[in-house]
Amino acid sequence: MNLRDSRAVFAKELQAENLHVWRADRHVLKGVGFVLPLGECLKVSGPNGAGKTTLLRTLCGLIFPEEGRVLADGEDVRADLRAFHASLMYLGHEAPLKADLTARENLRYWIGVRRALPGPALDGALARVGAGAWCDRLVRTLSAGQRRRVALAGLALMFTPLWLLDEPTTNLDTEGQRLAGELMAEQLARGGAIVVAAHQELPDTVRAARVLELAA
Amino acid sequence: MRSAGLSAHSGPVAVAAVAVSPDTALRAPALTAARLAVSRDLTLAFRRRSQLVQPLAFFVLVTLLFPLAISPELARLRSIAAGVLWVAALLASLLALEFLFRDDAQDGTLEQYALAGQSLTWLLFAKTLAHWLLTGLPLSMMAPIAALSLGVGAAALPGILVSMVVGTVTLSLIGALASALTLGMKRSGALLALLTLPLSLPVLIYGARATELAIAGNAYLAPLELLAALAVLAVTLAPLAAAAAVRISLE
Numbered sequence: 298m299n300l301r302d303s304r305a306v307f308a309k310e311l312q313a314e315n316l317h318v319w320r321a322d323r324h325v326l327k328g329v330g331f332v333l334p335l336g337e338c339l340k341v342s343g344p345n346g347a348g349k350t351t352l353l354r355t356l357c358g359l360i361f362p363e364e365g366r367v368l369a370d371g372e373d374v375r376a377d378l379r380a381f382h383a384s385l386m387y388l389g390h391e392a393p394l395k396a397d398l399t400a401r402e403n404l405r406y407w408i409g410v411r412r413a414l415p416g417p418a419l420d421g422a423l424a425r426v427g428a429g430a431w432c433d434r435l436v437r438t439l440s441a442g443q444r445r446r447v448a449l450a451g452l453a454l455m456f457t458p459l460w461l462l463d464e465p466t467t468n469l470d471t472e473g474q475r476l477a478g479e480l481m482a483e484q485l486a487r488g489g490a491i492v493v494a495a496h497q498e499l500p501d502t503v504r505a506a507r508v509l510e511l512a513a
Numbered sequence: 514m515r516s517a518g519l520s521a522h523s524g525p526v527a528v529a530a531v532a533v534s535p536d537t538a539l540r541a542p543a544l545t546a547a548r549l550a551v552s553r554d555l556t557l558a559f560r561r562r563s564q565l566v567q568p569l570a571f572f573v574l575v576t577l578l579f580p581l582a583i584s585p586e587l588a589r590l591r592s593i594a595a596g597v598l599w600v601a602a603l604l605a606s607l608l609a610l611e612f613l614f615r616d617d618a619q620d621g622t623l624e625q626y627a628l629a630g631q632s633l634t635w636l637l638f639a640k641t642l643a644h645w646l647l648t649g650l651p652l653s654m655m656a657p658i659a660a661l662s663l664g665v666g667a668a669a670l671p672g673i674l675v676s677m678v679v680g681t682v683t684l685s686l687i688g689a690l691a692s693a694l695t696l697g698m699k700r701s702g703a704l705l706a707l708l709t710l711p712l713s714l715p716v717l718i719y720g721a722r723a724t725e726l727a728i729a730g731n732a733y734l735a736p737l738e739l740l741a742a743l744a745v746l747a748v749t750l751a752p753l754a755a756a757a758a759v760r761i762s763l764e
Binding site for chain 1: 539540541545546549550552553556557560561616620621622624625626627628629630631632636763764
């Protein structure tokens with residue numbers, strides 16, 4: 298492992314500075330900015346098409362903004378994107394699961410690429426999201442809510458300083474929503490930050506200290 | 514290990530004890546990541562075998578068409594065998610390309626690879642390696658058999674196998690680059706061919722030459738070395754370019 302890999306890019310805060318993003322001829326993000334210290338949760342809300350997903354993808358460096366910067370501890374994340382990526386977990390509104398793999402295989406490949414994944418940790422995460430009974434079934438046979446739970450199991454395995462979550466509670470039953478809230482509360486308790494795009498209220502275990510309202 | 518509901522609580526306790534960790538201790542080594550990327554693609558391919566068999570069946574069928582269309586005379590077939598084998602292999606490898614990145618782009622796997630904190634170039638190289646194991650290698654194994662049906666003597670088979678193995682490595686890498694470039698498009702089939710075929714010409718030229726020399730019973734090392742040089746060039750450059758193309762397609 299070389300030196301650059303072991304450098305922690307995150308110790309204090311995530312900052313967005315005057316982000317402008319155009320998608321085709323639409324000006325989606327018009328000067329978005331915020332400061333988010335570690336240990337706090339930022340809720341991004343706004344009507345459909347307001348640019349919530351665009352903002353999350355810009356924050357994690359998939360979209361290059363036309364103007365503005367994303368800063369981690371005051372340093373432009375583009376200076377070392379790979380180290381920044383190592384310290385974040387992005388969960389889109391569709392879980393990145395393969396229909397032809399089982400839930401367990403999906404997690405092993407998806408998360409295993411990122412972190413060392415011993416069997417007990419994997420089993421623990423699957424049991425935690427209530428997947429013990431069906432974790433060896435192909436994902437194509439699972440319901441939307443069950444897939445979402447597999448995604449949550451992936452989240453539970455990633456102790457990165459930053460979580461970027463796009464509608465994490467869609468398709469979940471009340472028990473699943475409580476679970477999502479619990480995971481998010483743990484992330485905050487251990488000093489991690491969360492940026493979450495959500496229409497609904499967040500589960501009440503999560504106190505979003507900051508809210509960012511995007512206009513359509 | 515996941516016998517009781519109680520074990521659900523071993524997870525959270527462990528979780529709470531761990532502070533946020535950007536990388537270091539938990540970070541998967543690059544080699545592990547590549548191994549997982551390869552074995553994921555192999556597992557998936559064996560769950561959907563029809564995709565595996567199609568290029569192979571296509572290859573066999575095309576080589577079998579020539580005796581029917583030209584002449585069953587072995588001497589004539591032998592003289593065109595090298596060209597037939599390589600053109601058929603080129604077209605068959607083209608057939609397999611559509612599936613290389615398409616599914617991964619749709620279900621968000623590529624996105625997660627790009628955000629994995631690993632080198633995307635390296636992960637795409639692993640994917641391309643898996644693709645070669647699933648198409649290039651079987652094609653190379655099939656080529657000597659197809660050659661036999663074209664009247665080639667058994668002495669030439671090792672030469673055919675070796676030149677095919679080396680040549681298909683380059684074909685897979687060129688194909689990876691082309692399919693990464695066409696990721697953003699809905700129907701990419703024709704464009705994929707237009708991008709891939711011109712870049713594959715050197716492989717076709719040296720590969721067919723090596724095979725031709727092997728069939729004639731001559732030394733084929735010179736064109737084989739040139740083929741190997743092309744493979745080295747492709748290994749070095751194609752994954753880099755493919756990674757850049759994938760990043761653009763994700764934006």
